[in-house]
Amino acid sequence: MTDFSKKLDPALVAKRYASERRFRAYGAVALAISVLFLVYLIVDIAVKAWPSFFEHHIVLKVELDPARIDPAQVQKGDFNGIIKDGLRAAFPNVTTRADSKKLMAQLSTGTGDDLRILTVANPAMIGTTVNASALLSDDADLYFKGMHAPTLKTPGQTNLQIAKDGENYLFTGDLSQLVAGQIVRANGGAFRITSMEPGGAKAEVLLTPDTLNSLVAGNWDILSFAAIEVDRRIDDRAVVLLEAMRDKGIVEKHFSWRFFSSGDSREPELAGLRGAITGSLLTVVMTLLLSLPLGIAAAIYLEEFAPKNNWTQFIEVNINNLAAVPSIIFGLLGLAVFIGFFGLPRSVPLVGGLVLALLVLPTIIIASRAALNAVPPSIKEAALGVGASHLQAIFHHVLPLAVPGILTGTILGVARALGETAPLLMIGMVAFIVDVPNGFRDAATVLPVQIYLWSDLPEIAFQSRTAAAIIVLLVVLFCLNAIAIYLRKRFERRW
Amino acid sequence: MTAWTLLIIAGLTVSGFLVGRMRAQGLRNAAAGALHSMPSYHGLLLASMGFGASAIATLAVSLSAGSQSIVMPAAAAILGTAAIAGVYPLITPKFRARNIFEQIVKMVLLASSGIAIVTTIGIVFSVLLETLVFFGEISPIEFLFGTHWAPTATPASFGILPLLAGTLLITFIAIVVAGPLGLFSAIYMAEYADRKTRGMLKPLLEILAGVPTVVLGFFAALTVAPLIRRSGEALGLSVASESALAAGLVMGMMIVPLISSLADDIINSVPQSLRDGSYALGATKSETIKRVVLPAALPGIVSAFMLAISRAVGETMIVVMAAGLAANLSINPLAAVTTITVQIATLLVGDQEFDSAKTLSAFALGFVLFCFTLVLNYIALRTVQKYREQYD
Numbered sequence: 001m002t003d004f005s006k007k008l009d010p011a012l013v014a015k016r017y018a019s020e021r022r023f024r025a026y027g028a029v030a031l032a033i034s035v036l037f038l039v040y041l042i043v044d045i046a047v048k049a050w051p052s053f054f055e056h057h058i059v060l061k062v063e064l065d066p067a068r069i070d071p072a073q074v075q076k077g078d079f080n081g082i083i084k085d086g087l088r089a090a091f092p093n094v095t096t097r098a099d100s101k102k103l104m105a106q107l108s109t110g111t112g113d114d115l116r117i118l119t120v121a122n123p124a125m126i127g128t129t130v131n132a133s134a135l136l137s138d139d140a141d142l143y144f145k146g147m148h149a150p151t152l153k154t155p156g157q158t159n160l161q162i163a164k165d166g167e168n169y170l171f172t173g174d175l176s177q178l179v180a181g182q183i184v185r186a187n188g189g190a191f192r193i194t195s196m197e198p199g200g201a202k203a204e205v206l207l208t209p210d211t212l213n214s215l216v217a218g219n220w221d222i223l224s225f226a227a228i229e230v231d232r233r234i235d236d237r238a239v240v241l242l243e244a245m246r247d248k249g250i251v252e253k254h255f256s257w258r259f260f261s262s263g264d265s266r267e268p269e270l271a272g273l274r275g276a277i278t279g280s281l282l283t284v285v286m287t288l289l290l291s292l293p294l295g296i297a298a299a300i301y302l303e304e305f306a307p308k309n310n311w312t313q314f315i316e317v318n319i320n321n322l323a324a325v326p327s328i329i330f331g332l333l334g335l336a337v338f339i340g341f342f343g344l345p346r347s348v349p350l351v352g353g354l355v356l357a358l359l360v361l362p363t364i365i366i367a368s369r370a371a372l373n374a375v376p377p378s379i380k381e382a383a384l385g386v387g388a389s390h391l392q393a394i395f396h397h398v399l400p401l402a403v404p405g406i407l408t409g410t411i412l413g414v415a416r417a418l419g420e421t422a423p424l425l426m427i428g429m430v431a432f433i434v435d436v437p438n439g440f441r442d443a444a445t446v447l448p449v450q451i452y453l454w455s456d457l458p459e460i461a462f463q464s465r466t467a468a469a470i471i472v473l474l475v476v477l478f479c480l481n482a483i484a485i486y487l488r489k490r491f492e493r494r495w
Numbered sequence: 496m497t498a499w500t501l502l503i504i505a506g507l508t509v510s511g512f513l514v515g516r517m518r519a520q521g522l523r524n525a526a527a528g529a530l531h532s533m534p535s536y537h538g539l540l541l542a543s544m545g546f547g548a549s550a551i552a553t554l555a556v557s558l559s560a561g562s563q564s565i566v567m568p569a570a571a572a573i574l575g576t577a578a579i580a581g582v583y584p585l586i587t588p589k590f591r592a593r594n595i596f597e598q599i600v601k602m603v604l605l606a607s608s609g610i611a612i613v614t615t616i617g618i619v620f621s622v623l624l625e626t627l628v629f630f631g632e633i634s635p636i637e638f639l640f641g642t643h644w645a646p647t648a649t650p651a652s653f654g655i656l657p658l659l660a661g662t663l664l665i666t667f668i669a670i671v672v673a674g675p676l677g678l679f680s681a682i683y684m685a686e687y688a689d690r691k692t693r694g695m696l697k698p699l700l701e702i703l704a705g706v707p708t709v710v711l712g713f714f715a716a717l718t719v720a721p722l723i724r725r726s727g728e729a730l731g732l733s734v735a736s737e738s739a740l741a742a743g744l745v746m747g748m749m750i751v752p753l754i755s756s757l758a759d760d761i762i763n764s765v766p767q768s769l770r771d772g773s774y775a776l777g778a779t780k781s782e783t784i785k786r787v788v789l790p791a792a793l794p795g796i797v798s799a800f801m802l803a804i805s806r807a808v809g810e811t812m813i814v815v816m817a818a819g820l821a822a823n824l825s826i827n828p829l830a831a832v833t834t835i836t837v838q839i840a841t842l843l844v845g846d847q848e849f850d851s852a853k854t855l856s857a858f859a860l861g862f863v864l865f866c867f868t869l870v871l872n873y874i875a876l877r878t879v880q881k882y883r884e885q886y887d
Binding site: 477 | 603605610611615617675676677680682684696699702703706708711712714718752755779785805808809836843861868872876
């Protein structure tokens with residue numbers, strides 16, 4: 001017999017309590033890791049995405065020359081050319097062909113689009129001179145967002161003389177601030193120091209100066225860089241031009257409505273989500289049209305009518321297994337059956353919706369069955385008792401009470417369909433499509449596939465666009481989940 | 496033509512309802528309320544007749560003549576009208592419209608529940624047929640036991656072992672991450688957390704579960720992989736930029752909510768009496784969990800892990816974006832490996848013709864994947880079900 005009167009060993013008790021605390025801590029740590037991962041994921045992507053919601057423009061005085069815009073066909077006017085002329089006029093110092101090309105390269109290839117839209121809406125503008133907002137290229141945009149290697153500006157604190165030295169220039173005077181590789185900006189021009197020599201600092205011109213006046217402390221400055229020119233996405237000449245734009249005060253930052261209103265593009269600054277969002281919408285509508293009625297009907301049958309036999313058992317096992325089949329397999333099914341056998345077109349929301357409907361059907365059936373099962377049998381029995389037929393009892397009394405649960409399950413299914421990528425890759429919804437789809441049979445892509453496509457592109461600007469597209473997708477999904485949680489809380493009934 | 500056809504089907508359905516109800520109402524007024532079924536049931540019966548006949552006609556024509564043919568709306572209109580006209584004279588006061596209509600509805604419900612089976616059959620056949628064609632060109636022995644995978648090279652070789660090794664390596668990493676995290680999360684939520692904490696943490700885990708895998712893939716490729724590479728280089732290790740570790744880690748985080756929610760359910764279904772018995776013997780809470788609750792929940796937890804493995808094996812986007820394309824037969828988590836799903840995706844993206852061995856091999860890979868996950872899922876689901884019955 002154990003002697004229970006013996007006192008407990010305090011060391012053993014302490015050890016057991018310590019083990020208890022440790023065990024509890026493991027659980028807390030495990031949960032903390034998951035939550036931290038989620039927070040890190042969202043913050044990391046949000047930080048990457050933030051700049052993409054803005055874009056930089058320059059404001060230029062341009063003349064809407066009737067010779068370049070046919071009033072009968074305003075849409076076809078040469079607005080890019082008009083903007084370029086405006087930019088040339090704003091930079092009279094830029095004279096050589098190469099420099100002029102560099103200047104024009106700072107504009108987006110779609111820089112005239114905003115002006116075109118404005119002029120089409122208001123043709124009276126033709127022939128007048130207006131302030132036009134011109135979109136900058138992705139690299140210029142990233143420069144102003146500070147996403148390239150930083151440029152340091154140091155005010156000139158010494159007095160210098162400048163003289164022409166053959167093709168190049170020579171700085172003399174107090175050279176203590178100058179280092180080879182820096183850019184000196186003075187007299188409306190810019191010079192790059194090529195070498196420091198006993199006789200002075202040799203420099204080549206990047207932007208032709210207005211005059212060759214002496215440099216007095218305070219009226220010139222130095223641009224220096226953290227990285228050498230070959231390691232930067234944007235070279236010295238471009239930096240000089242962009243800094244000149246900034247100094248003129250013509251650079252403006254706007255919210256990028258374009259990101260939501262335009263289709264896909266090869267140019268990061270022009271690429272938008274409208275095509276992908278429309279495609280997602282069409283696909284999800286198709287998915288819902290098919291899977292909701294089928295899912296509810298199947299759930300009603302299985303829950304209310306199915307006899308308990310092997311066939312019913314087989315259907316149930318099938319549904320549960322289908323819910324766990326990898327989504328890419330549904331893509332193979334879609335490719336082989338809908339495209340290969342039925343000959344439906346590739347890349348269309350119709351096929352995407354069909355595949356996703358099969359994919360979310362098990363989810364909706366399982367959720368609907370649970371919702372139907374939660375309605376107490378007394379309700380159905382009461383209806384049967386006053387003479388309703390079985391179907392009347394179900395459709396008039398049980399189903400309406402199960403609707404919130406069914407809706408919750410359906411919303412979660414839709415959220416899953418909205419985020420699904422792999423099966424849509426199989427059926428060819430990965431094409432580069434500029435046009436916004438107009439119907440179920442137009443080639444389209446969807447948001448998650450757009451994310452996948454953009455993430456594959458080499459341009460740095462697309463990385464940020466990808467992150468921004470992810471944020472849009474996540475916001476939509478969180479809203480759907482929030483609605484589902486609200487419905488569950490609001491209509492949840494304990495019988 | 497599709498729009499016209501849909502319009503005709505909708506029109507026939509609505510007019511069938513109106514016509515049927517009107518006739519029944521007329522009869523009721525004449526025969527002073529001695530109808531077997533409510534007038535609206537007569538309407539519904541005619542509507543379902545019109546809808547069914549025209550829809551069947553549409554499907555038949557579009558499959559045989561294509562959806563552009565003018566025959567399609569014509570056939571829908573003629574057959575639908577004929578069906579309505581055929582049933583219309585049957586409407587008499589004694590006509591059992593409700594019973595017939597309810598029988599039709601029951602058939603529709605039964606047919607809907609069969610969709611799941613049709614889908615399974617569709618998957619098996621579509622994948623199996625292409626796989627058989629593939630095995631006509633490449634012997635199954637070479638496919639299943641070959642150690643070299645190069646479907647685009649000439650001569651192409653289709654040995655699945657490197658893909659299998661890569662898939663299992665990444666799955667292993669994912670389970671090593673997700674297993675303890677998911678299990679301990681579940682234990683904490685089920686046994687320690689109070690209602691308020693639970694109410695706060697559960698939605699967070701649900702959000703994590705709802706993050707699309709393409710997002711996790713982006714995160715793995717752009718944030719986790721460089722992080723691992725930098726820390727590896729700091730330790731003097733050579734890390735591939737598309738290492739198995741990055742994909743595995745992120746995939747593990749994807750699976751945590753799956754394991755934790757399944758394990759949570761299972762731990763909750765262990766009867767309280769078992770715990771009470773253990774407490775009565777003087778055990779602490781953690782001792783009770785370790786020696787009583789977990790052993791009792793073991794079958795369920797094992798099946799949760801099996802479902803998690805099946806999910807990891809079939810996951811596509813994370814590995815497509817974060818793992819490599821090179822088929823290396825390696826168990827080094829810092830090397831680049833490729834997986835079955837990555838190969839299916841790369842082989843089938845873009846234009847493809849159905850008769851090349853390259854395309855067909857994707858279906859063979861899909862078949863292997865389907866069989867593997869099916870077996871895992873089936874065993875796991877059966878175990879969970881049996882387990883539930885045991886304690887219910």
